[in-house]
Amino acid sequence: MKTARPFVLINMAMSADGKIAPPHRRFVAFGSRHDHKNLLALRTTADAVMCGARTVDSALVTLDAGGAVYERQRLRAGLARQNLRVVVSGSGSVDPGAKIFHHTVSPLIVLASGQAPKSRLAKLAHFADCVKVCGKNSVALGQALGWLRREWAVNRLLCEGGGELNFELLRLGLVDELHLTICPRIIGGRDAPTIADGKGFARLAKAANLTLSRQRRIGDELFTTWCVRPESR
Numbered sequence: 001m002k003t004a005r006p007f008v009l010i011n012m013a014m015s016a017d018g019k020i021a022p023p024h025r026r027f028v029a030f031g032s033r034h035d036h037k038n039l040l041a042l043r044t045t046a047d048a049v050m051c052g053a054r055t056v057d058s059a060l061v062t063l064d065a066g067g068a069v070y071e072r073q074r075l076r077a078g079l080a081r082q083n084l085r086v087v088v089s090g091s092g093s094v095d096p097g098a099k100i101f102h103h104t105v106s107p108l109i110v111l112a113s114g115q116a117p118k119s120r121l122a123k124l125a126h127f128a129d130c131v132k133v134c135g136k137n138s139v140a141l142g143q144a145l146g147w148l149r150r151e152w153a154v155n156r157l158l159c160e161g162g163g164e165l166n167f168e169l170l171r172l173g174l175v176d177e178l179h180l181t182i183c184p185r186i187i188g189g190r191d192a193p194t195i196a197d198g199k200g201f202a203r204l205a206k207a208a209n210l211t212l213s214r215q216r217r218i219g220d221e222l223f224t225t226w227c228v229r230p231e232s233r
């Protein structure tokens with residue numbers, strides 16, 4: 001029997017050539033204010049917001065609800081005032097000095113694996129509300145999502161990248177919906193991250209298949225929503 005897991009959405013802004021950051025991989029806000037509002041609006045629908053360790057290291061990420069207006073929307077929808085925050089860091093390499101660990105608006109969970117040295121986990125436990133080891137060599141994401149649902153009542157989880165974490169979720173068939181803002185720029189660079197990196201699918205037969213369910217144009221940006229087809233989940 002499959003473990004019950006939350007409904008999982010991914011939200012990313014990408015350039016017209018599919019990049020999510022320049023080759024130096026530091027965070028650059030290349031989306032418009034509409035894209036930022038869209039990101040915060042999506043957060044108001046989620047019990048938890050999650051991202052990978054390199055995303056936390058690359059920017060002043062806090063993953064919070066985004067201010068009083070959004071907090072009120074959450075309360076009206078019957079959600080907690082602030083969403084839970086989740087960072088995936090299999091080896092525990094995420095920087096405990098990163099802003100998210102010092103912005104204490106809501107519980108912060110770190111998902112790690114048996115690969116993480118105990119000393120790193122202890123350091124992270126000092127700043128996070130919970131450090132959960134799930135899996136031996138990498139974070140067993142399916143198991144971790146089941147745990148989030150059971151122990152933290154996460155019914156809807158929004159993943160905000162980066163490319164490596166997104167790919168693992170897609171590879172394991174754990175994504176239900178993809179929100180992609182296509183921004184009117186070419187960033188280029190073979191080393192620039194994309195929305196799904198990692199090892200990639202070796203055969204097209206294994207690729208995640210999508211159905212376009214919504215599209216909206218604001219200025220030169222295209223806001224798209226894709227359902228991950230059931231056979232890819």
Ligand SMILES: NC(=O)c1ccc[n+]([C@@H]2O[C@H](COP(=O)([O-])OP(=O)(O)OC[C@H]3O[C@@H](n4cnc5c(N)ncnc54)[C@H](OP(=O)(O)O)[C@@H]3O)[C@@H](O)[C@H]2O)c1
Binds near residue numbers: 166
């Ligand atoms: N445009 C956008 O919307 C957007 C959004 C987010 C991020 N970004 C950009 O994306 C880049 C970061 O993406 P990225 O692909 O390099 O990294 P990432 O996905 O943010 O983080 C990768 C790290 O997450 C951990 N991880 C992910 N899946 C795991 C698994 N199954 N098991 C164990 N650990 C796992 C590992 O941490 P450990 O090394 O600790 O094991 C891995 O090194 C940055 O340039 C950022 O600015 C852009």
